[in-house]
Amino acid sequence: MKRDRKRRIESFRFNDFDAIEKHLANMARKGWHIEKITPFYWQYKRIDPTERHYTITYFAQASDFSPYPSSNQERFYDYCNECGYQLAVTWAQMQIFYTDSEDAIPIETDEALKLNSIHQAMKKNFLPSTVVLIVLAIFQILMQVSSIMRMPIMQLSNNVYLSVIFAWSIVAISGFISLIGYFKWWRASKKATELGGTCMPTKGHRNLNKVLLLLSIGVFLWMLMTLYEDQYIWIGIASIGLITMVIFGVNYIKTKLKAVGVSRKTNMTVTVISAIVLSFIMMGLLTTFVFKLVDYHRAHQSTAVERTFSSPNGTKHTRYVHDDPMPLIVEQLKATEFDDYSYEARDNNSILLRWQQYDQRDYTFDPDVLTMYYDIIDVKYDWLFDYCFDYYLQQYVDDYAVEEGFKTNRYREIDASIWQADVAYQLYYSDEPSETFLFCKGNRIVKIGYDWMPTEAEMTFSAETLLRDD
Amino acid sequence: MPREKFQTLTEQMYYILLVLREECYGMDIMTRIQLMTNERVIVGPGTLYNLLEQFEQAQMIRETKVEGRKRSYIITDMGLEALQREYHRLNRMIFDYESHT
Numbered sequence: 001m002k003r004d005r006k007r008r009i010e011s012f013r014f015n016d017f018d019a020i021e022k023h024l025a026n027m028a029r030k031g032w033h034i035e036k037i038t039p040f041y042w043q044y045k046r047i048d049p050t051e052r053h054y055t056i057t058y059f060a061q062a063s064d065f066s067p068y069p070s071s072n073q074e075r076f077y078d079y080c081n082e083c084g085y086q087l088a089v090t091w092a093q094m095q096i097f098y099t100d101s102e103d104a105i106p107i108e109t110d111e112a113l114k115l116n117s118i119h120q121a122m123k124k125n126f127l128p129s130t131v132v133l134i135v136l137a138i139f140q141i142l143m144q145v146s147s148i149m150r151m152p153i154m155q156l157s158n159n160v161y162l163s164v165i166f167a168w169s170i171v172a173i174s175g176f177i178s179l180i181g182y183f184k185w186w187r188a189s190k191k192a193t194e195l196g197g198t199c200m201p202t203k204g205h206r207n208l209n210k211v212l213l214l215l216s217i218g219v220f221l222w223m224l225m226t227l228y229e230d231q232y233i234w235i236g237i238a239s240i241g242l243i244t245m246v247i248f249g250v251n252y253i254k255t256k257l258k259a260v261g262v263s264r265k266t267n268m269t270v271t272v273i274s275a276i277v278l279s280f281i282m283m284g285l286l287t288t289f290v291f292k293l294v295d296y297h298r299a300h301q302s303t304a305v306e307r308t309f310s311s312p313n314g315t316k317h318t319r320y321v322h323d324d325p326m327p328l329i330v331e332q333l334k335a336t337e338f339d340d341y342s343y344e345a346r347d348n349n350s351i352l353l354r355w356q357q358y359d360q361r362d363y364t365f366d367p368d369v370l371t372m373y374y375d376i377i378d379v380k381y382d383w384l385f386d387y388c389f390d391y392y393l394q395q396y397v398d399d400y401a402v403e404e405g406f407k408t409n410r411y412r413e414i415d416a417s418i419w420q421a422d423v424a425y426q427l428y429y430s431d432e433p434s435e436t437f438l439f440c441k442g443n444r445i446v447k448i449g450y451d452w453m454p455t456e457a458e459m460t461f462s463a464e465t466l467l468r469d470d
Numbered sequence: 471m472p473r474e475k476f477q478t479l480t481e482q483m484y485y486i487l488l489v490l491r492e493e494c495y496g497m498d499i500m501t502r503i504q505l506m507t508n509e510r511v512i513v514g515p516g517t518l519y520n521l522l523e524q525f526e527q528a529q530m531i532r533e534t535k536v537e538g539r540k541r542s543y544i545i546t547d548m549g550l551e552a553l554q555r556e557y558h559r560l561n562r563m564i565f566d567y568e569s570h571t
Contacts, residue, residue, distance in 0.1 A: 057516050071539070072523075075496070078539055079515035082497045105500075109514035110482055110521070117520060 006032060007041040011209040014094065014126045015118070015182050017056035018202040024088075024096065028052035033098075037091040039251060055085065055097045055107045057114075058121030064092045065267040067258045080107060093121035112193040119186060126182070130175050137172035141165060152391050153377060156384070157348035157355035160236075163223040170219065174212050177205055238289050242282040250275045309340075309363040319363045326358045328465045330370050330451075333458045338362065338369045353388065354378040374448035376466055385443055392438050392447055396427060411438055418456050419463040421446075441467050476528060479556040482513050486521055487553045490545040493534050496522065499543075525549065 012020050024034050029051065032044035062073055069077065076095075077087055084104045085097040097107060108114035144165045148155045155161045181203060189199040224236055253274045257267040304320035311317065324345035330336060346357040356376040362369040377392075379385045396409035411425035416439065418424070424439035435450040437459070446466045454462065479487070485503045494502065499522075500513050513521075522543065525531040530549030534542045545553070 074539055075541065076516070076519045079496055079500075079519050083500075083515045085515070105512050106514045107516040109512055110480060110517040112480075113517055113520050117516070 002046065004046045005035070006044045006046075008044070009040070010042045011206060011213050013178055013181075013205075013209070014091070015122060015178070015185070016202045016206075017058075017094070017118075019206060020096070021054045021056055024054040024098070025052060028054075028098075034088050034096065037089055039247070050100060051102075052098050052100055053104065054088065055099075057095050057097070057107050058093045058118045059095050060093060060117065060120035060124055062090065062093045062095065062121075063264050063268075064125075065254065065258070065271065066264040067261040067267070083107070092125050111189075111198045115186070115189050115193050115199050118199075122182065122186075127179070130179050134172055134175035134179065137168045137175060140168040141172065144168070152388060153353065153355050153375075154348070156388070157350045157353040157377075159350040160223055162350055162352065163219050166219045167216065167223075170212055170216050174209075177208060181205060234293055235286075235290055239286060242286055246275070246278045246282050249278050304344075307363075309365075311365050312367070317363070321363065326360065327468075328358070328372075328374065328462055330360055330372055332465075333454070333461065334370055334452075336370060338366075340364060341371075352380055352384060354380070370451045372448065372450045374446060374462075374466060377445040377447075379443045379445065382443065385445075389440060389445055392445060393425065409434075418459050420460065420467065421463060439463065475524075476530065476552055478559065479552065481511055482517060483521060483525075484553070484556055485511050486513065486518070486525070487530065487545055487549050490531055490543055490549070491553075493542050493544045495537075495540045495542040 010023075012023070027034065027044060028047065029049055031047055031049040033047045033052070034042060034054075035045045036043040059073060059076060061070060080087070080097055084099045084101045085107060086099070088096045088098045090096070108117075144155075144161070147161075185200055185202055192198060192200060250271060254267060254271045257270060262270070303323045305323075306318060307321050308316055308318045319342070321340075321342040322344035324343050326343050326345055329343065330341070340362065342359075342361045342363060344357075344359045344361070348355045348357075354377070357373075358375075359373040360371050361373075362371050377388060379388050393411050396411075398406075398408040400406075407430035409427055409429050412428050414424050414426045414437075416422060416424040419437070419439040421439035421441045424437065427434045427436040427438070433453075435453050436447070437449075438445070438447045440446065444467060446463070448462060448466070450458075476483070482503075485507065486499055489499050489502045489506065496518060500515070500518055503511055503513055522531065526533065526543070528548070529546055530552055531543045532546050534544050536542075
């Protein structure tokens with residue numbers, strides 16, 4: 001059975017009236033007439049294929065929050081009707097008319113006035129919303145970049161984090177293209193109409209829009225795949241679900257208020273307030289969900305077991321004890337009888353970095369029990385290596401202490417041959433050497449901290465083990 | 471260069487004001503202009519709506535009556551002045567043309 005209705009996701013920009021008119025005429029030729037435009041899809045109804053002409057005008061006073069057209073708008077519709085035009089659909093200030101007449105009078109016969117109407121409508125909706133979106137995207141990108149500068153290894157080794165930056169970059173680029181494209185068109189059209197010419201044809205950058213849409217879908221899928229690997233996919237799914245519910249919820253409230261005839265101002269106020277309230281509820285639900293999921297993950301999926309320990313001073317405390325595989329453990333370096341170790345491994349792998357963290361701990365805090373921790377960082381691109389290595393070299397340096405001439409931690413270069421590395425450093429507090437070392441070979445950086453000062457043999461064994469490829 | 475509003479009139483502005491020397495409602499204006507100019511000048515419904523609104527704001531026309539959604543207008547003194555100014559400008563242009571050819 002043939003469908004009477006069809007919904008499509010369209011990638012038109014609000015100001016690209018030329019392309020929309022052509023597209024709608026083309027759809028009518030195929031037997032589909034535009035019936036509804038929503039923020040999510042465009043709906044078409046089946047008609048007999050026909051040569052139908054579509055004309056788009058912009059009515060600055062129109063609002064997406066108005067329950068019905070204003071008297072001025074109705075008068076405008078009447079004028080158009082009398083000239084053989086029917087209103088097909090509205091999209092905020094955009095009014096889409098159609099006619100089946102071959103020789104209908106054009107709706108706009110004064111190009112300067114047409115340009116002015118379009119610009120007034122754009123100033124009301126498209127331009128401010130695009131600017132807000134760009135500012136928001138830039139703010140988000142700056143926040144993420146500042147976070148990378150503070151914690152480069154943690155952020156650069158996280159694909160979710162990187163995909164968020166890509167996603168906001170796509171939003172910013174798309175906004176800039178819209179804005180620059182519009183102003184170029186407006187300036188050229190203004191010049192042309194002042195000289196008695198017509199408005200310039202709009203360039204909707206449809207191919208570019210499609211590329212950006214595909215990129216967005218790509219980033220979204222990548223984010224999901226990363227989350228799947230991380231086993232925290234439910235956080236991603238819950239976030240997407242909740243955001244979608246907020247968007248649908250806000251749109252539903254706006255549409256319902258319109259349907260019951262609430263005034264434009266009231267509708268706008270209620271819709272904005274509901275958007276804020278729903279966003280807060282969403283954040284609350286998401287935060288609760290994340291905490292519950294982490295607890296669930298610990299209890300059911302991780303190797304961690306909750307246990308209660310007693311410190312040497314008699315206090316009791318509960319900790320999660322892990323039993324993850326570690327490439328190097330204290331027992332390989334020192335003889336020890338202690339069997340209550342927690343072996344914790346974490347692995348973050350992104351397109352730029354792999355960051356493996358290992359921590360062998362003693363939660364009884366017995367000073368005689370030896371522990372150690374180490375990070376293994378594989379930098380996947382040469383250009384990123386120095387940045388990551390410098391981060392580690394500067395990690396413990398207190399800039400204030402350096403400025404004031406106080407004692408501070410600082411890495412000093414040591415003989416790399418013991419570590420079989422390209423370069424090796426030892427952390428010093430003023431002139432006192434510590435048991436923390438940093439070395440690298442090829443694109444692998446290793447930072448290791450022992451609970452004791454290791455012997456040369458232990459250093460060499462550690463390096464052999466940790467520099468070995470998996 | 472931007473033109474100061476209504477210091478000079480476009481062809482469509484001129485004929486709308488010319489027609490509105492008699493009381494007329496929106497769509498009637500369009501028809502009368504077509505008849506008057508033998509369909510040489512056509513005013514689209516969007517352009518008509520915008521110009522009527524702007525003329526009204528500039529007090530060059532005024533609304534005379536509202537019948538349902540139909541509104542009738544007539545030219546004001548200010549509108550007549552603008553129309554005459556344009557008429558003289560056009561005459562000067564014709565005179566200049568004739569005296570230089």
